[in-house]
Amino acid sequence: MYDWNALWHEREAYRTGYDIRHGDVNELAGALKARLIHSAAGAGQIAVYEDDNRYILAGHDGGLQLLEVMKHGLFDITLRFVSEDEGQGVPLPYVEIHVDNLATEEQAVWRAETRIDDEGRVWVGKRTLDENVLPAMPFDDLSFTDNAEFREELARVWHEDLPQLRPLIEAWFHHGGEIGPADEPAHYGDAERVQQMCDRYAEIVRREQAQLSRMFSDDELRLIAGVIAGIHFDSAASCRGVWLAVEARIIEDELDQQHQIDAEALLSKMKGLSYAQEVALIEALSPLS
Template identity: 55%
Template sequence: MYDWDALWHEHAGYRTGYTGDKNDLNELAEELSGTLVHPAKDDAGVAVYDSGDSFVLVGRGNGMQILDVPKHALFDITLRFVTEDEGVDTPLPYVEILVDNLATGDEAAWRGEVTQGDDGAPLVAGCPLRSTTPPDMPFAELSFSRGERFRAALQQLWQEDIPQLKPLMDARFKGEKAVVMDADSQQLPDDARTREMLERYAEIIHREQAVLSRKFSDNELHLIAEVLRDIHFESAASCRGVWLAVEARLVHDELDRKLEVDAQSLLERMKALSFAQEVALIEALSPLRETQEG
């Protein structure tokens, strides 16, 4: 579910000492009024208890220590600049902010149309980039929408991350086209513009893969990888609609039974993927296919 060891070390400054009588990390459910959801493998490990609104991590470091992590603080934010129709009402192009929290089950999206001001500078939902007051982003669906930590994260996103999309926005309005590379070429053009585009592509894929890792289980990813094993995507456009290939294999080979996967749930989530997420899924599973074939 989460990298508990990473959380334990990243928030070391927030740990408190435990002075109870028990010394077994995995036997503190009653004392902590929680349920053990992740036992410590050994004395160097971390035990995790679900206490309702928080996860309580217990480990050792100058004695037994406790780290309380509120579930509402475990949100993830994904930023996208969307230029292709994905079936939403917001006019193209637009900035999309996706928020999900696996611990609370919350997820929501905000979209702001990108336009040009009188001076040609990009506006997001009518606001200049890095303006002191960001556009209204209510995220009313989220149980933690008014939380201080979440609001601070949105402010940082507005001031630091969204302005980094400006070159893409400018390119969109100038009508720039993506560089078309020769599919038979083994060497990519070594110019600054191409490297810049590849870096952006890699960042988009990285962000989308982070979201996908929480949307699909390991068995589901193995199933998709098995389906993609023999598929060759001849063009970027051919990456759209991966769920159709998965559905066909489910019908003919019953991979869902072999891997104990809920086929209907998997297909519903795959149908909801954006084009960028489908590409990210293919990119993520390509190494897995190569490993399996080897």
Template identity: 50%
Template sequence: MYDWNALWHTHAGKQQRFASETLDINQLAPELGASLHRAARNPHDIAVYDHGDHYSLLRHDQGLQLLRLEKRVLFDIAIRLVTADEGQALALPYLEVLVDNLATGEAGSWRAEVRCSEDGELLANDALLQHEQPPLMDWPELSFADDARFAAALRDSWQEAAEAVTLDAAAWFNAEALEQHATEPPLDARIQQMCERYAEIVRREQALLSRQFSDEELLLIAEVLRGVTFESAESCRGLWLAVENRLLQDELDRKRGVDGAALLRQLQQLSYTQEVALIEALAPAQD
């Protein structure tokens, strides 16, 4: 259902000590007044209890720790530009935003046709698309739509996806222009500009990251990346999870003499742009 370990790390610092005489964290239902949703499989694993409107996550970590998570904030947001017919009664291309909350059983979708103005600006439902703010959207099917945390997450997701959406839209409308005016050169100046800016952003971040990580840490990350495939821009987020998995499975930190816990803390603090910069520098080229 959820990656509970990832949620535990994402909300690091929000855990509280939980005093109990029961050593087995799978036997705390009576004390918590909740039902066991997921049992811990080993002494270092997480047990999850369901209270109806929220979950309690418990783990032995320098004492018994408890993390309370409201179900209404356990949503996923996916944003993409759709350029192939998927049965929707919309002209291509169109912008699609999907929200899914497995905990509450709620799901919502928002779609808007995208067009390019005569000035080369992208419009969704005839409103100008901006990188800083998502388009106005209505979510009548979501009980948490008016929650400030949902609005903030939607804004963050949009800002991360906006560049990819813009590039996909530019590619679509350039291809369309080529089909209509086969003898004219492609309208790719905007794409070239974006690529140059992207390369400069990555170069600057790489220069900073080379001083933030040791050579052995970078070699360890590079070894992890050799076994990872990035299918989309969104999949670059959460690099530390891939590293953590290899540390647990193969003990790469011991093999390379690296402080694994410190490395994970550094990786967790990286922005999306910094993660992409690391991947661009260390990951092998993918077809």
């Protein structure tokens, strides 16, 4: 589910050390009052235990060391500027903040319309970017909504990441909207020109697919293919954000356990895909009609 080794090393400063050497870190379930969910494969490896509220990582480093990781702290916040209709019932364009936590199996989304007023100020919902004031967001249903780390990260996303979207928002209003008859794009050209464009598209997809084949394991690709099989990509915009559909199915159907993969690692890789890579992934894994 998570990259336990990465957590173990990233949070080294938070480990608790004991001046004892326990023979087998895979046999601490009784002492920790938690269930073993990941066994240490050998010396130098870590075992992972779980109870209702936390994960406990156990390993040896000059003695027994334990690392507690609270599930409420394993949230992820994704910020998006949405400029094409995705069927959410929110006027375009809008900002979307998506919060999810695989450990607690929770997710929530906040969306707010963006606009530019006569003075050139960018508004997101009822706040301007220049106000630097975090608006109220309906994340009350999340069990970790009052968690200090969550509130700090949410504020950081609003104050630091959101202003970086200003050029995209301004460009949409300056160059977006309906295209009038006088501004209609020219025809792509004759059949030869269209074929040339198709060949270039195919080459882009081929190159991206070659890279994707090295990025994802066969089991990961089978999982993604199973999710994609139930989705209709009717527009170019619908190809963006495939990871959201994969995450939803992992939470609902525990596909990561069925395919025996690390869900957190898979989603991390998918979130980092470019639009071209997502299209290439869809082209490779979508069933032929």
